Amino acid sequence: MAGSLPVSSPDEENSNASSLPRHYPNPGYLGMSSHSTIFNQVFSSTTAHAAAPQHDVQQPAPSISPALTDSIQDLTLLEKGLFALSHLDQLDIPKLSSLVRSWLDRGVNLPLAAPFVPQSLKAVADWSNHPRPPWNSSDYRIDARQRVRLLLESTQKPIVVQQDSSFELFLSQILGENLRLEALGIFLTAAARATLDTCSFPALFATDRQRRELTKTLSLIGDFCLETCLALDCLNDLQLVLQYENFIVHSQVDGDQSYHSWRRMGDVASSLFALGYHEKIDEGMHNIPIFLAELRRACFARIYAADKSLAIFLGRPPRIVKEYCFFQLPTHLEARNDEYAAGFDNPTQSSLSNVNWGTSSRTQDNPEPINYTADTRCSALFASLKEEVLLMFP
Numbered sequence: 001m002a003g004s005l006p007v008s009s010p011d012e013e014n015s016n017a018s019s020l021p022r023h024y025p026n027p028g029y030l031g032m033s034s035h036s037t038i039f040n041q042v043f044s045s046t047t048a049h050a051a052a053p054q055h056d057v058q059q060p061a062p063s064i065s066p067a068l069t070d071s072i073q074d075l076t077l078l079e080k081g082l083f084a085l086s087h088l089d090q091l092d093i094p095k096l097s098s099l100v101r102s103w104l105d106r107g108v109n110l111p112l113a114a115p116f117v118p119q120s121l122k123a124v125a126d127w128s129n130h131p132r133p134p135w136n137s138s139d140y141r142i143d144a145r146q147r148v149r150l151l152l153e154s155t156q157k158p159i160v161v162q163q164d165s166s167f168e169l170f171l172s173q174i175l176g177e178n179l180r181l182e183a184l185g186i187f188l189t190a191a192a193r194a195t196l197d198t199c200s201f202p203a204l205f206a207t208d209r210q211r212r213e214l215t216k217t218l219s220l221i222g223d224f225c226l227e228t229c230l231a232l233d234c235l236n237d238l239q240l241v242l243q244y245e246n247f248i249v250h251s252q253v254d255g256d257q258s259y260h261s262w263r264r265m266g267d268v269a270s271s272l273f274a275l276g277y278h279e280k281i282d283e284g285m286h287n288i289p290i291f292l293a294e295l296r297r298a299c300f301a302r303i304y305a306a307d308k309s310l311a312i313f314l315g316r317p318p319r320i321v322k323e324y325c326f327f328q329l330p331t332h333l334e335a336r337n338d339e340y341a342a343g344f345d346n347p348t349q350s351s352l353s354n355v356n357w358g359t360s361s362r363t364q365d366n367p368e369p370i371n372y373t374a375d376t377r378c379s380a381l382f383a384s385l386k387e388e389v390l391l392m393f394p
Contacts, residue, residue, distance in 0.1 A: 081148035103194035188222035301380035
């Protein structure tokens with residue numbers, strides 16, 4: 001599949017056509033009985049994909065060659081990247097970083113992307129500190145095109161992990177020399193949320209109008225980062241996290257009644273299904289580290305809860321139905337002592353114990369901490385009850 005999973009040979013395909021199809025897990029796929037197989041006689045490839053165990057196969061992304069092809073898709077991706085980069089270069093990254101740090105110091109963070117925010121903040125700050133040609137000079141576009149190519153190439157690379165992989169190894173594949181558009185998007189999303197939650201930050205804005213304008217600018221650039229990621233067709237865990245956080249920003253900027261929010265909820269639900277995270281996630285069975293299994297369970301719980309809240313608020317059908325999912329909640333983090341768990345390690349972000357909800361050994365004298373993980377679990381449980389109530393009144 002296309003999530004952050006082990007691959008046997010990341011360089012197996014050297015095609016420079018960025019439009020090659022990707023294959024995601026399809027538990028109900030008919031294989032050789034499907035119409036496409038019968039009519040097109042694609043026997044060997046479909047048999048391989050139908051027989052592949054779910055979650056255990058990742059297709060390496062086709063790379064963009066140093067000289068991008070002249071296909072419409074490649075040129076469109078390049079222009080989207082240039083648009084996002086040109087607007088990003090006009091922002092004051094050091095001041096934005098200070099805003100996000102002050103926001104984090106208040107005990108606030110992005111609910112799903114929390115462990116990635118501090119590292120993305122530092123990586124983007126380091127990346128922006130490199131000498132650049134003046135923004136309005138003739139050399140700027142040449143430099144920008146080169147940076148966009150590098151970002152696109154990094155974003156297309158699969159994130160390779162195994163069961164014993166560390167969180168630091170995961171980060172090394174998305175930051176630094178391997179900086180990806182997802183990391184830029186997480187930084188911009190955190191900056192947008194920090195701007196929304198801060199009434200005044202004189203270094204960047206002093207009036208409510210300036211604050212709204214900055215929020216819209218940050219969300220617009222973040223949208224271009226996300227849309228470019230999705231257009232590359234290399235869906236992974238980090239993109240799913242970014243999709244959810246982007247949806248939350250739009251629900252706050254545009255309102256839950258906005259079509260922008262409604263469409264993004266559909267997009268993130270589609271990605272959840274495409275990655276197969278509505279099914280049981282088991283780190284041992286799927287050869288992934290426990291922190292990644294926890295992240296995937298949290299993704300399911302958050303997206304499931306958001307789907308129910310938005311559908312009920314708007315009076316529309318939910319997209320994610322529990323009957324077709326393996327209902328799962330994040331656990332395991334309290335006993336862990338690594339950088340991923342540390343991302344939730346302040347009073348509002350520490351994690352829950354390694355027990356199932358409802359059978360916890362916690363007592364009234366030893367309560368579970370109130371934090372983002374608790375909020376994720378409660379929200380998903382309440383959403384489950386909401387769905388059961390909805391089924392009582394069809």
